[in-house]
Amino acid sequence: NDLYAATLEEKTIVQYNRQLKQGETQYHYDSADINAIYEIKHQLWALGSNTIIHYDPVTNQWETQSGDEANGLYTMCEMSGELWAAGSYGVITHYDAATKKWELQPRTSTDYLFSCRKIYATDGELRAVNSEGSIFQYNRSAASWEFNDANSLKNIGAVYQKDKDIWAIDASGNIVHYNSNIAEWESQYSSSLKVMGAINGIGDDVWAVGAEGSIVHFNAKSGQWDQQVSPTTFDLTALYTNGNEMWAFGTHEAVLHYNARVHQWEAQHTKATYSLRAMYANGKSVWVVGD
Secondary structure (H helix, E strand, O other): OOOEEEEOOOOEEEEEEOOOOEEEEEEEOOOOOEEEEEEEOOEEEEEEOOEEEEEEOOOOEEEEEOOOOOOOEEEEEEEOOEEEEEEHHHOEEEEEOOOOEEEEOOOOOHHHHOOEEEEEEEOOEEEEEEOOOOEEEEEOOOOEEEEEEOOOOOOEEEEEEEOOEEEEEEOOOOEEEEEOOOOEEEEEEOOOOOOEEEEEEEOOEEEEEEHHHOEEEEEOOOOEEEEOOOOOOOOEEEEEEEOOEEEEEEOOOOEEEEEOOOOEEEEOOOOOOOOEEEEEEEOOEEEEEEO
16 A cells, blocks of 8 residues: 655655655665556566666565666566566566576567567466567467567557557557457557547556547447547546546646546646656545656
């Protein structure tokens, strides 16, 4: 139930003290920026440029782990007790629990030169999708990553994955879908007026947000994206889910919450006067951080 954040200028990891209602510095790091913090089985991992920082709740200590050549890590997953992290330039690294070291994985294709957008586990298989839309699968018997399938795209950014299906935002701000049945990417939604910037979902309930407060929702029954009524005209840059709840946020302190009971998005009031970048929710408490 604790809340952690990484500061860019001070290069510190900060924990929120609920009693004092303020952040407290937990760890100083010397490397470049921290891109993401993951909690997996009560262990915390901070991923960055050439850096992996681990928090052990048993010893209550943070420590920098070996991350040589692990450029720009920002996505992580766990499968069968094993940890994997990935990021820029196709880097994929594996955590060896016995040696407590991260091991860089061999690259077997030029497609690895592109950034890994997401690494994920599904149906007992470990997969990764890169910025060109290529799908890779981990071959356990050969202990190597292999090109799996999918036609290449120009570029994809934000990604939402459920089972073997993937939705993503391409370089033009359009929505594309990876159809695992035919192993191809398909164009699903495009708008020359309002570019999409973020995508997320809860199960088959998939949403995307973007410029000028635009919000679209994927109708699983019809297979179509429907435009939604938005209470803001500010750009929306991120979507966050917690359980069955969803928030959208972005520039000029814009924060929206989806009311599933009445099926509509509602504007939330904040005292912020800056653009918001990340959000965390626990129970009835919600935190946002920004510029």
